[in-house]
Amino acid sequence: MRKGGIFRHGKEIEGLRGGVLGYAAQANPKIDDARAEKDPFRMETMEITVSPAVQSDIASILEIENDSQLEPWSKRAFVEEINRADSNLLAARLQTGASSGESSPQVAGYVCFWSIQGEIQILNLAVRKTLRRKGIARKLIEAAIGTGRERHAAVVTLEVRNSNVAARKLYESFGFIVTGERPNYYGALKESAILMELRLKTN
Numbered sequence: 001m002r003k004g005g006i007f008r009h010g011k012e013i014e015g016l017r018g019g020v021l022g023y024a025a026q027a028n029p030k031i032d033d034a035r036a037e038k039d040p041f042r043m044e045t046m047e048i049t050v051s052p053a054v055q056s057d058i059a060s061i062l063e064i065e066n067d068s069q070l071e072p073w074s075k076r077a078f079v080e081e082i083n084r085a086d087s088n089l090l091a092a093r094l095q096t097g098a099s100s101g102e103s104s105p106q107v108a109g110y111v112c113f114w115s116i117q118g119e120i121q122i123l124n125l126a127v128r129k130t131l132r133r134k135g136i137a138r139k140l141i142e143a144a145i146g147t148g149r150e151r152h153a154a155v156v157t158l159e160v161r162n163s164n165v166a167a168r169k170l171y172e173s174f175g176f177i178v179t180g181e182r183p184n185y186y187g188a189l190k191e192s193a194i195l196m197e198l199r200l201k202t203n
C-alpha cells in the first residue's frame with residue numbers, strides 16, 4: 001500500500017468514523033510451547049481489542065510503521081487520517097491478565113481504511129514485529145470488513161507488494177482475490193502492486 005496511490009482519487013465520500021469500538025476476541029492460540037515460555041503475551045486471558053486510534057497513539061504507530069514498511073507514512077500522514085471524517089485509523093491493543101483487567105496503552109498494530117461510495121479501501125496495515133503471528137492483523141482486517149458490512153459496502157479493495165507473501169496469505173485467507181497488477185508501482189525497487197478485492201454480500 002502506498003499513501004497517495006491509486007486509491008486517492010479524491011472522490012467525496014460519506015462520513016465514516018469510529019465504525020468499530022471495543023472489538024475484542026481471543027488471540028490466536030497457535031503458538032508452540034517453547035515460544036510461549038519466552039513470550040509474555042502467551043496467556044489464556046490475552047485479548048485483542050480494536051478501537052479508533054487517537055492522537056496520543058501516533059508515536060507508537062510511527063514506531064511500528066518505520067519498522068514495518070519500505071516506504072513508511074509520515075507523522076503528518078497519520079494525523080491527516082485521524083482528522084479525516086471519511087477515514088478510519090483503528091488501533092489494536094493487547095489486554096493481558098483478566099484479573100487485573102489492565103490494557104496495554106501500547107499499540108500492537110493498526111489498519112487505515114476509507115469508505116468511498118460503497119467501497120472499503122484498505123490503505124495501510126502493520127503489526128509490531130515482536131507481536132506477529134498472533135492473529136492481530138486478522139482482527140484488524142475483520143474490523144475493516146465488519147465496518148464495510150455495517151455500511152453496506154459492496155467490496156473491500158487493497159493493493160499489496162508482489163513480494164509480500166505474509167500480507168497476501170492474510171488477505172487470501174479472508175477470500176480476497178487478485179483483480180489486477182500495476183507494474184513498477186512501488187518506489188526505487190520498481191515492484192509491482194497486486195490489486196486484490198473481497199466482494200461483500202449486500203442485501
Ligand SMILES: CC(C)(COP(=O)(O)OP(=O)(O)OC[C@H]1O[C@@H](n2cnc3c(N)ncnc32)[C@H](O)[C@@H]1OP(=O)(O)O)[C@@H](O)C(=O)NCCC(=O)NCCS
Nearest residue numbers: 068125126127132133134135136137138160166167169170
Ligand atoms: C502482514 C502483517 C500485517 C501480518 O500481521 P500478523 O498480525 O502477523 O498476522 P496474523 O497473525 O493475523 O496472521 C493471519 C494469517 O495471515 C497469514 N500470515 C501472516 N503472516 C504470515 C507469514 N509471515 N507467512 C505466511 N503467512 C502469514 C497466515 O495465513 C496467518 O494465519 P495463521 O497464523 O493461522 O497461519 C505483518 O506481517 C506486517 O506488519 N508486515 C509488515 C507490513 C505489511 O506488510 N503490511 C501489509 C501491507 S499490504
